[in-house]
Structure formats: structure tokens, C-alpha cells
Amino acid sequence: MSTSTLVACDLDRTLIYSKNALWLTGxxxxxxxLIVAExxxxxxxxxxxxxxxxxxxxxxxxxxxxxxxxxxxxxYERVQLPGPVPEYAVxxxxxxxxxxxxxxxxxxxxxSAKMAAACAPLESIEAHLSNPEFAPWILRLRxxxxxxxxxxxxxxxxxxxxxxxxxxxxxxxxxxxSIQGRKLYCxxxxxxxxxxxxxxxxxxxxxxxxxxxxxxxxxxxxxxADLAFRPLHGELHDAGYxxxxxxxxxxxxxxxxxxxxxxxxxxxx
Numbered sequence: 186m187s188t189s190t191l192v193a194c195d196l197d198r199t200l201i202y203s204k205n206a207l208w209l210t211g212x213x214x215x216x217x218x219l220i221v222a223e224x225x226x227x228x229x230x231x232x233x234x235x236x237x238x239x240x241x242x243x244x245x246x247x248x249x250x251x252x253x254x255x256x257x258x259x260x261y262e263r264v265q266l267p268g269p270v271p272e273y274a275v276x277x278x279x280x281x282x283x284x285x286x287x288x289x290x291x292x293x294x295x296x297s298a299k300m301a302a303a304c305a306p307l308e309s310i311e312a313h314l315s316n317p318e319f320a321p322w323i324l325r326l327r328x329x330x331x332x333x334x335x336x337x338x339x340x341x342x343x344x345x346x347x348x349x350x351x352x353x354x355x356x357x358x359x360x361x362x363s364i365q366g367r368k369l370y371c372x373x374x375x376x377x378x379x380x381x382x383x384x385x386x387x388x389x390x391x392x393x394x395x396x397x398x399x400x401x402x403x404x405x406x407x408x409x410a411d412l413a414f415r416p417l418h419g420e421l422h423d424a425g426y427x428x429x430x431x432x433x434x435x436x437x438x439x440x441x442x443x444x445x446x447x448x449x450x451x452x453x454x
Contacts, residue, residue, distance in 0.1 A: 190248040191391035192449055193275075193382050193406060195398035196256065196264060198365075198419055200241070200442050201231040206366075208418070208438025217440065223264045231264065234439055240446035242268040247453040249389050251275060253378050255363075255370060255402055257329045258288065273389070278372050278402055279381035280332035292384065296332075299375035305358035310334055310371050313354055319347065323369075333360075333372040340367065363401045365420060370402065379405035395452060397445045407431060414448060416441035 194200050201222040209216050220238050223231035233241075244250055245268040253275040254261055261276045261283075274283040282292040311334055314326055322343035323336045348364070355362050355371055363370045378398075386394060396403075396410035399419030404426060407413035412430055415421050418437040432448065434441040 189389075189391050190393040190395060190453060191251060191382075191386050191389060192244055192248045192453075193251045193253045193378075193385075193394060193396040193410070194445075195378075195400065195403050195406075196252055196254040196261075197231070198399045199397050199403075199416065199445065200237070200252075200266075201233050201264060202439040202442065203231055206418075206438060207232065208440075217443070219439070222266065225263060232439060234443045237439075237443040237446050238267045240443065240450055241266060243450050244446055244453065245269060245271070247450065248395075249273075249391060251382065251385055253382060253396075253398070253403075253406060254278075255365075255400075257281075258283065262286075273385045275378060275381045275385065277330045277332055278370070278376055279378045280330055280376040282381055282384065292381070296375055300373045303359045303375060304373040305360065307331065307334060307373075310355065310358060310360060313351075314371070322347070332376055333370065335371070336369045337367055338364075338369045340364075343369075361402075363420065365400050365402075372402070377405055378403060379409050382406055383409070395449055397449070412452060414445045416445065 198206050218235040219232045220235050221229040222233045250271050251273050252271060255278040256276055258276045258281050261274065272285060276283060280296060282289040314323055314336060322339045324339055325337040327335050329335060352362050359374050361372050361374055394410040395412045396406045397414040398407055399416050399421055401420045404421060408428065414432050416434045416437055434444045436444060
């Protein structure tokens, strides 16, 4: 494949991993060498293997690398990936398109118009999630870039009936729902990784897209790619998501991130 290939990678639990998501099950002496990929409040928060660090530098040299994350811009900027800073990055699940680190105003205007036309306002979803009856499992409610909402949840206490009802409420409002670890996301349908990545492809003139991700919010991006990868963990794995152009890793956790990069680099050779 040529350098007109665009490589789009989700970050959390695809490229970088918190200590609780490493899944290092072997003997400690056999654990891979890790590097810190994110510091928060003065302490390390996310990691990748040293081999993954070297592989990502090589991927960046061979293709247009685009981080694609549900993190807000501020949360994304905490992540220290190796190699040059990407020209384009997708933050806030597609709600923010960064070009050389600056949010693209034209993209924001386009998304705002789509949401105004097709989606219930953010405040209505916030009001639903703020119901005092949900307090046992909605521990904290946050607004991301005034675009979508997410909650820190107690999954053990959260009943299936609540999730089913929330899916219906959001569907009626033109929103989607995704649950990742201890976070529950409610996102307007026009805000998605797929459309924003397609815009990056249009701007860069890329003729091939390789994508990797682990969550339901990544599914559209993986489906629209020419070649896609997912690890043996995450929402997509739990849902049994498969496709003819989709490849699965042989391991899970931080070593899956390394395997994905090694496989992508082999495609770019």
C-alpha cells in the first residue's frame, strides 16, 4: 500500500491501556516492557508496550496516521504518542476535527446544523440521566464539549431495564448509547467517527483506509474501512462483531495494541 493510505486508530483499549486494562496474565518476569502514554494529575494513567511505541513510529512514517477518540480535546492532548504530531486528529467521537492541533470551525458549524435539524437538545438527555432514581448507578454526569454527555457508572448496580429504556429514549431523540468500562456515553447520531474520518480522507486524498477500534462507537469506522482490526476485548468483542474485511488479534489487552500495529505495518510494507 502507498503513503496515500490513511490509518485511523481508536486510543483507549486499542492503542493505549490503563493499568486495569493491561490483561497481563503471565508471570511478571515475562511481562513486556511498558512506556507511559498518558499522565493525569501527576501520575501515570495509560500505557503501551515499548514495541508498540516503535511500531507506531514506523506506521506514521509509512501512512497518514489519524488518532480517532471519544476523548474530549483536553483529554486527547494528555496522550503522548511517539513520533510526529499527526496533522489530523478526531476527538469527541467526531465532534471535534483537529487540524494541526486546532479545532476546525467549518466542521463544527456543519455538525451543529445537522444536530439542530435531527436531534433532541443535549439538555433533554442530561435531564433524563439526572433522574434521582438512577443515582445508585449514575455516579457522575459530565458534558463533553457541549456536544454529548457521558456518565461514570456503577455497572454492577445498573439494571438491564435501565439500559434498554435508555436505548429507546436516545433512539427517539436521534442519539446513540455506548457503554465502555465504567463510562456510559450518549451521543447525537450526527457526531460519529465514521463521517469525520471520511472528511479527513477527503482532505488528504487518501485512497485506502485501515482502521482499528474496540467499542460500539468504532463500529461504523471499522465497517467503512478497507481493512479493519479489533482486539479480543471490548464492546465489539462482547457483541461478536465480525466482517469479511475485519481481522481479530490473537491476544487481548496491551499486547493486542502491539499486535494491531504490527499487522498494520505489515500491510503498509
